[in-house]
Amino acid sequence: TAPVLASATVNSRLLVLTYTDVGDLNVGKTAAASAFAVSSAGNEAISVNQVIVSGQTKTVNLILSREVAGGEMLQLSYTRPATGENGIQDAAGNxxxxxxxxxxxxxxxxTTAPVLGSATVNGLQLVLTYTDVTDLNEVNFVAASAFAVSSAGN
Incomplete structure (x- = not known):
């Protein structure tokens, strides 16, 4: 039975992949950094500089080329190498x-607050566009009384 990816977490420059398997991961058959692709929409590119496999904890640690910002949304892809080449596998070779x-x-x-990028008016609608590495909170709404809108001469 091949190892199965259970979770992927990132903290600063360390991205940790945790696998489930009946045995340990094979530390001698480490995948190349080029087998991984990390993406972060709208942010500076990220590459994998180093891959470290820990057999007993069943983790693959990826050292990233830059620190990840709080709230930044990442996606990760892994391309398994051709049979016989180094890749993520368990001690039995799966x-x-x-x-x-x-x-x-x-x-x-x-810890970075959103910044107002632009404000546009279309009829009765005022649209405020913010820049931030994450989405704005859709649950907590601001009361209308928190805004003051004025128009010169009107």
Whole structure:
């Protein structure tokens, strides 16, 4: 039975893949950094600099080229190499499957406030557009009384 990816988390420059398997991961058959692709929509590119496999804890640690910001949303893909080449596998030699655009849970706290990017008016609607590495909170609404709108000469 091949190892199965259970979770992916990131904290600063360390992205940890945790696998489930009946045995340990094979530390001697480490996948190349080029087998992984990390993406972060709208943010600076990220590459994998180093891959470290821990057999007993069943984890693959990826050292990233830059720190990940709090709230930044990452996706990770892994391309399993051809049979016989180094890749993620268990001690029995079973290769882990490839995966595409797997969501990565970001453990870094988002401490950057959104910044107003633009404000446009269309009829009775005023649209405020904010820049931020994450989506705005859709649950907590701001009261209308928190805004003051004025028009010169009107």
């Amino acid at each position: 290769d882990a499957a490839s995966f595409t655009d797997r969501a990565v849970r970001n453990l870094v706290r988002d």
